[in-house]
Amino acid sequence: MKRRLEFGPGTVEVIDAHLAWLSVRSAVAAERLEQELAHQLDLVAEGLFDGPAFRLPSGEPARRLVVKPLLVYYQREPEVLRVVFVRDARQRPLDR
Numbered sequence: 001m002k003r004r005l006e007f008g009p010g011t012v013e014v015i016d017a018h019l020a021w022l023s024v025r026s027a028v029a030a031e032r033l034e035q036e037l038a039h040q041l042d043l044v045a046e047g048l049f050d051g052p053a054f055r056l057p058s059g060e061p062a063r064r065l066v067v068k069p070l071l072v073y074y075q076r077e078p079e080v081l082r083v084v085f086v087r088d089a090r091q092r093p094l095d096r
Contacts, residue, residue, distance in 0.1 A: 003045045003081040014086040037067045045081045
């Protein structure tokens with residue numbers, strides 16, 4: 001069963017800002033990133049893939065998905081896949 005996809009506060013804005021920045025440099029690269037992100041989230045939503053466990057700085061448990069150059073942190077519930085945090089992988093790493 002495919003889970004419903006939800007985005008937490010600020011996550012869509014981070015993704016959109018990164019895609020806008022990238023599209024100025026290469027519209028093709030921005031489109032590829034958007035398609036790959038959608039594909040990877042679909043795999044997770046369908047239960048075909050699961051990233052490594054991670055703990056956010058808030059203490060919340062999450063899992064991490066790498067869609068270069070983005071790191072996508074998500075929580076999977078029985079009927080919902082919730083994207084809770086997105087960041088550029090080139091930034092200083094979060095502490096585990």
